[in-house]
Amino acid sequence: xxxVTQSSRYLVxxxxxxxxxxxxxxxxxxxxxxxxxxxxxxxxxxYFSYDVKMKEKGDIPEGYSVSREKKERFxxxxxxxxxxxxxxxxxxxxxxxxxxxQYSNQPQHFGDGTRLSIL
Amino acid sequence: AQKxxxxxxxxxxxxxxxxxxxxxxxxxxxxxxxxxYKQPPSGELVFLIRxxxxxxQNEISGRYSWNFQKSTxxxxxxxxxxxxVDSAVYFCALRWGWNFNKFYFGSGTKLxxxx
Numbered sequence: 001x002x003x004v005t006q007s008s009r010y011l012v013x014x015x016x017x018x019x020x021x022x023x024x025x026x027x028x029x030x031x032x033x034x035x036x037x038x039x040x041x042x043x044x045x046x047y048f049s050y051d052v053k054m055k056e057k058g059d060i061p062e063g064y065s066v067s068r069e070k071k072e073r074f075x076x077x078x079x080x081x082x083x084x085x086x087x088x089x090x091x092x093x094x095x096x097x098x099x100x101x102q103y104s105n106q107p108q109h110f111g112d113g114t115r116l117s118i119l
Numbered sequence: 120a121q122k123x124x125x126x127x128x129x130x131x132x133x134x135x136x137x138x139x140x141x142x143x144x145x146x147x148x149x150x151x152x153x154x155x156y157k158q159p160p161s162g163e164l165v166f167l168i169r170x171x172x173x174x175x176q177n178e179i180s181g182r183y184s185w186n187f188q189k190s191t192x193x194x195x196x197x198x199x200x201x202x203x204v205d206s207a208v209y210f211c212a213l214r215w216g217w218n219f220n221k222f223y224f225g226s227g228t229k230l231x232x233x234x
Contacts, residue, residue, distance in 0.1 A: 042225055043224040092222075111163070112163045
C-alpha cells in the first residue's frame with residue numbers, strides 16, 4: 001500500500017513565522033502535490049513537483065514556496081505566515097505516466113492532512 | 120479552461136435511500152481521466168474510482184455505481200441503499216495536462232446519511 005505521511009496532524013503558528021510542512025511518500029512516485037482545502041472551495045493546488053528539484057506553480061502559489069531535494073520528500077513553506085493561510089493542507093503523490101499516457105490512469109494518494117492554524 | 124462542477128453542496132438522506140452525486144466537467148483535451156474520492160470525517164482522501172475519456176462503460180462496485188456520459192460531460196456517482204458509514208465529503212476530479220500531472224478537484228459534496 002502507498003503511504004503518504006505528513007509530519008503533523010495539527011499545527012498552530014503565529015503570524016509572521018516561517019512554517020514548514022513536510023510530506024514523505026514511500027512508493028518512489030515521481031509526482032508530488034500540495035493542496036489546501038477550505039470549506040466550499042474544495043481542493044486547490046498550491047504547487048506540484050514532477051521530479052527532484054523540479055516544481056510548478058498551481059492555482060494559488062502566492063505566499064508559499066516548496067522544496068524537493070529528495071524524491072520521497074516534498075516540503076511546503078509558508079515564508080511569513082498570515083491568518084488567511086489557516087487551512088487544511090493535503091499532500092499527495094502519484095506515479096509518472098508511462099510513455100503511452102492514454103493507458104495511464106493512476107490516482108493520487110493522499111496523506112491524512114495537516115490542519116494549520118495561524119494566530 | 121479545465122473545470123469540475125459539483126453543484127450539490129450538501130445532501131441529506133435517510134439510511135437505505137439511494138443517492139446520486141453529480142459531477143460535470145469541462146476540458147478541451149480529448150484525453151483525460153476522471154476520479155471520485157471520498158473524504159470521511161477522519162480527513163484522508165480515499166480513492167474510489169477512475170475512468171479515462173476513451174471508456175464510457177458504466178461501472179458498478181457493490182453499492183456504488185458510476186455513470187460516465189461524454190455527451191453531457193458528466194460523471195455521476197450513485198450510492199444504492201446508503202449507510203451511515205457513507206457519510207463523507209465526496210470529490211470529483213479531472214486529470215489532464217501534457218504529462219497528466221494536473222488534477223482539478225470539484226468543490227465537493229457533503230453527504231449526510233441519517234439512521
